[in-house]
Amino acid sequence: MGESEFKQIVDAVLVGDVEKTKILTQEMLNKGISPHDVIEKGLMEGMNLVGDKFERREYFLPDLLVAAEAVKRATEVLKPFLKGEKGRGTVVIGTVSGDIHDLGKNLVASTLEVSGFRVVDLGVDVSSERFVDSAKKEKADIVAISALITTTMVGMKDVIEALEREGIRKEVKVMVGGAPLDEEFARKIGADRYARTSRDAARKAVELVDG
């Protein structure tokens, strides 16, 4: 298997060709390439390049979202091949109470999924109680909370306090992210990690579960 085979799927993600990404994924799996290689050397590599282009303003929202869609559909093809393998863990993710901005959260959720996590997406405007209930029910390894606005990000602390109150703070790691946040804020509210980008989130989630 030469690098050129990965280049094809990377390019398919890069141009947002949903069908081609799916077909190439299937073909590679049929050839016996490991699903993790398809994810890491193919889909994730493609998303990384898309992210770079977006940051340089060469790409716009449709480009970003269609690439994410291609990866998402390819992940559906991959899922049966990952079955039986021990996943990396479960992430419960949502935007904090009062905040409905979910573009970043959705990207992080897809990225974690293709990185091998089981992702339970609670959507937007998620109350502390729902984070806690879901973390218990899903036996989550990580609770990931997103906020876009300064007035809602303070609510992240409430989620962490609720996890403590319910006695499960020790079992779950907390990761936070979103435009107005930084490392200092994350530390101050007692989160385990701050993630700046979806790529960063995937890397840190792996760190958190690997200990």
Place this chain on the structure above:
Amino acid sequence: MAEMTSRERVLEAIEHREPDRLPVDFGNRCWTIVNATPYGYKALCEYLKISDYPEPKIVHLMNIVVNVDERILKKFNADIRNLGSGGLGVERLPDGTLRDLDNHGIIYKPAGPYFSVPDTLAPLRNAISEKDIEEYPFWSDYRNPVYFEGKEEEAKYLHQHTDYAISTWVPNIFHRYAFIRGFNNFMLDMRINVDFFRALANRILETSKTFVQEFLGRVGKYIDIVCIGDDMGTQSQPFMSVEDFRKYVKPYWAELNREIKKYTEAKILLHCCGSIYPLINDIIEVGFDVLNPIQPLAYQMEPERLKRDFGERICFLGGIDIQRLLPFGTPEEVKEGVRRVISILAPGGGYILAPSHNIEPETPPENIVAMYEAAREFGSYPIKRSRLC
């Protein structure tokens, strides 16, 4: 120079001639004030010692006041008055969300001081065919007299018995596309559902054209500015590339503007948030005369750059930063900020001063007052031209 009427002042500015003084505005749908704590509309009224203001009329989505007390508008020297259309309002649903009956059944969900329009509740989020679009039960019908009854008389009165420039708003196309279909789908449809995109955009455009025919058909002759609010930018870039914009957005705006021009000689204003610098040439090309809101902290939206590159071809309305200056500056900093923007945008006409969007609840009332005081203090023509970058 003899004092002009508000209407003359506004129209001179839009024609890129210097009026007697800089026109200003406040209280209109995208440059008014939010009705929320800690400050907001009520604090502004209290600060100005107005206690008997009429019950605030709220546009739900942004929680903004669209009937700002006339005494405040006069105090701030606002030169424009808005003629709203009638409507059916919102329906409260059992789960606490609201359905906007005047905007094709878009669902609003309470979120802090605002309402959100979650993709997960977008009514046409699962639609796949033109049939789904046609069978959707909540298309607003702007032929319903509730939208225009009594409005011709009201418009005529405002035109004949006041000196203000009269504005009105026409329903947008893509803002509602995003809300009916979900924002992610709006972006994705352009790439993977092009036929569906065109069908839905056309369906929404048709409703806007019906509104124009029915509403502007009656009031058009009394209106000075027709406004359309259709956002295309985030803080750091346009939603889409210029190429996509030309393919998927521009033709629809052009068509709507052609329809508007059949019914009125009014100037046409585009409210388009965020960083949209790469789109402005095309915006001018499809016949917009005024661009709002000019958010100076958005990427490439500095007043210097806009005045230098487009100042002779389009008039700007807005420009006074609501993100940092107004909420977090001191009254002195606000005055200095206003002076600076005036010195850049006002020379030669082509500028109407207003906040760069609705004033947020964290903004102390004294800063709002300082903004309009400074507009009067520094807004007398001739205004010395500031060096553009």
